[in-house]
Structure formats: structure tokens, C-alpha cells
Amino acid sequence: MVFPQTSDRRRPPLITALAGGTGAAKFLRGLTRVIQPDELTVIGNTGDDTRMWGLHVSPDLDTVTYALAGLLDDTKGWGIREESFRCLGAMAALGRETWFNLGDRDLATHLFRTECLRAGQSLTEVTERIRRALGVRSEVLPASDSPVRTRVLTPGGWLGFQEFFVREKAQVEVLDVDYAGAEKASPTPAVLNAIAAATAVIICPSNPITSIGPILAIPGISEALLSTPARVLAVSPIVGSAPVSGPAGKLMAAKGLPVSAMGVGLAYRAWLDVLVLDCRDGGLAPDLTRLGITPVITDTIMANREAEVTLARTVLEARE
Ligand code: GDP
Numbered sequence: 001m002v003f004p005q006t007s008d009r010r011r012p013p014l015i016t017a018l019a020g021g022t023g024a025a026k027f028l029r030g031l032t033r034v035i036q037p038d039e040l041t042v043i044g045n046t047g048d049d050t051r052m053w054g055l056h057v058s059p060d061l062d063t064v065t066y067a068l069a070g071l072l073d074d075t076k077g078w079g080i081r082e083e084s085f086r087c088l089g090a091m092a093a094l095g096r097e098t099w100f101n102l103g104d105r106d107l108a109t110h111l112f113r114t115e116c117l118r119a120g121q122s123l124t125e126v127t128e129r130i131r132r133a134l135g136v137r138s139e140v141l142p143a144s145d146s147p148v149r150t151r152v153l154t155p156g157g158w159l160g161f162q163e164f165f166v167r168e169k170a171q172v173e174v175l176d177v178d179y180a181g182a183e184k185a186s187p188t189p190a191v192l193n194a195i196a197a198a199t200a201v202i203i204c205p206s207n208p209i210t211s212i213g214p215i216l217a218i219p220g221i222s223e224a225l226l227s228t229p230a231r232v233l234a235v236s237p238i239v240g241s242a243p244v245s246g247p248a249g250k251l252m253a254a255k256g257l258p259v260s261a262m263g264v265g266l267a268y269r270a271w272l273d274v275l276v277l278d279c280r281d282g283g284l285a286p287d288l289t290r291l292g293i294t295p296v297i298t299d300t301i302m303a304n305r306e307a308e309v310t311l312a313r314t315v316l317e318a319r320e
Helices: 022-031 059-068 086-093 104-118 123-133 161-167 189-196 208-216 221-227 248-254 261-268 279-290 305-317
Strands: 015-019 040-044 050-052 055-057 139-142 149-154 157-160 176-180 200-203 231-235 274-278 294-298
Touching: 015 022, 015 208, 022 040, 022 059, 022 305, 040 059, 040 189, 055 104, 059 123, 059 139, 086 104, 104 123, 123 139, 139 189, 149 161, 149 208, 157 161, 176 208, 176 248, 189 221, 208 221, 208 248, 208 261, 231 261, 231 305, 261 274, 261 279, 274 279, 274 305, 279 294, 294 305
Parallel strands: 015 040, 015 200, 040 139, 200 231, 231 274, 274 294
Antiparallel strands: 050 055, 149 157, 149 176
8 A cells, every 4th residue: 555655745734733642632623623624734742652562652643643533532531432441451460561551442553553663664654544544634743753752850760751641640750851862853854844834833732841842852843843934823731820731830840941821932932923821821911922922812721622613713813
């Protein structure tokens, strides 16, 4: 089977989104109800990728793909809905590690990905095959085909991101975060094209340190964001002084950033044009304007499908 290579692309992407997992999944689901799904290209985080039972797991790419396929478990924010975990139980009986919950249907994705990678295909090619097989019309691109792995420094030493987030439930002190392999990685041509040819680039409401950070750590991505003629907009994942979910606050603090929408603006200030922030944070507008970032104030909590669509529409309107 032949899959389109970057040079075969027939259309420029209209909207390009940089995405992590759960927050991005909700936002992108809303976005594809406002624009045509094939007008969207998603650049996904691979810093969370891990190996489990010998399988290559790409949690963020899968969360976005499952959401766009209508398969995502909304309650958990990851994995496939109505999933069973019989293999996990069987692995536990064999004495294998089971702190990383792999569902039975989800396992098929990881088996397939691992098989294709072992056969010499790139992560870009495999991700394309998976999204097409699941009927997703938006392009989903890993930020790089080379490994970039987020690591978290704790008082007990370095942990892989999933060890920190899932095994330790993000309850340990964080001293630093880095992105192993990033300096040697390069963005794929498809990623650079998606940023350069977009009419708008949207940074999803995602963890700035461990979802967007690993993408930005790849040499060439920040430069592409700086030089694209497209407007670059971000949605703050921080409301008030805390993230809507997950460990973003702790990780931002470890990186010396204020845990606020202002901290998000500071993380992206080199190339960000517009920051969409929550009504509760309207007081930050003058400071953001002083940073050269245009604030757009709205309700950013995506509590249901309607809210996802409304937020997506507001962000799209702000690109004009
Ligand atoms: P992680 O859970 O921190 O690993 O990060 P992800 O990037 O995978 O997705 C979670 C991020 O999305 C968190 O930083 C949340 O604060 C953010 N998020 C989740 N739901 C919402 C929402 O409804 N609105 C906004 N603005 N952010 C959200």
C-alpha cells in the first residue's frame, strides 16, 4: 500500500493546531464542527510516548485521533469508550507492570503501530494509516519522526513522563523537566509545511510544558512559528491560578513560569499573536497587551460539546 508523502500534498492546510492530549481533544472536536475536518492539520506531541510490554504507545496522538474519530472515552479523557481491560488483567496475572492502563481495543493500535515501525515505516506514516483506518479526515502529524522524550527531575532522580504522571500520579516534587533527544530531532517536512502554509496556527489548550514544550523543543519549530505569515493563537489551559486538569501548574512553576494565563503568554511570547483566556482572567489583558499579545476574553471551559464548538468558533473569529 502506498501512502501520500509530504511532497504529494495536494492542498495547503488551512488551520494547523499544535496539540497535547485531553484539552486539545475536546477543542479539536469542537473545531471540526466549525470547519471541514479536512481543513485541519494537527501537529501532535510525542514527548509522552512510551514503551509498554514491548509496544510503542503514543498517548497524545491516540487521544486526538480517537476524539476526532468519535471514539474517545469522555469520562477519562483518554482511551476508547466502552473499553474492556481483559488483557491488562491477564498481564497482571503474569506479574507484568500494569500501572499504565492499556485497554483491549486500544492495544490493537499499539500492536499495529509497533508492527509498522518494526517494518521500517515512520511514525508519520503509521499515524496516517491509523487515522485513515479510523475514518479521521483531519491530518494528524507527529511533530517529529525522531524520538523526543519528556523527563521529569524529582528528588529521587529522573522519571519518564508516564512514570511521573501515571505511576506516581504526578504527586512527587518536580525540580526540572527536559526533552531527551529533542536537540537531535528535526520536524518532519509535513510539519514545517503545515505551519508555513496555514492561514492560522492554533496552540490548543494543552499543558505548555509537557504537551506543547516537547514540540517547541525540536529545533526549527519555534522559528517556523515566528516566520509563518499565519496568525498564531493559543487557548490558555490555565484558568485563574490552576490548570483545568492535570499537572500543568506544578510543571510551569518548576520552569519558573507564573501559573496563570500570563505564564502561558510568557511561555509563547516569542511568536504568539493572540491569547484566548478565560473571563475570570480578564484583569490580565493589559499585561498581555504590553507583552505584544492580543488578549481575547471568553468562557474557555469546555464542559460539553456545545462549549467545545463555541470556544472553537471564538478562536477562529480571533484569527481575522
Ligand atoms: P496533561 O493532562 O497536563 O498531561 O495535559 P494535556 O495537554 O494532555 O491536556 C490537559 C490540559 O488541557 C491541561 O493543562 C488542562 O488545564 C487543559 N484543559 C482541559 N480541559 C480544558 C478546558 O475545558 N478548557 C481549557 N481552557 N483548558 C482545558
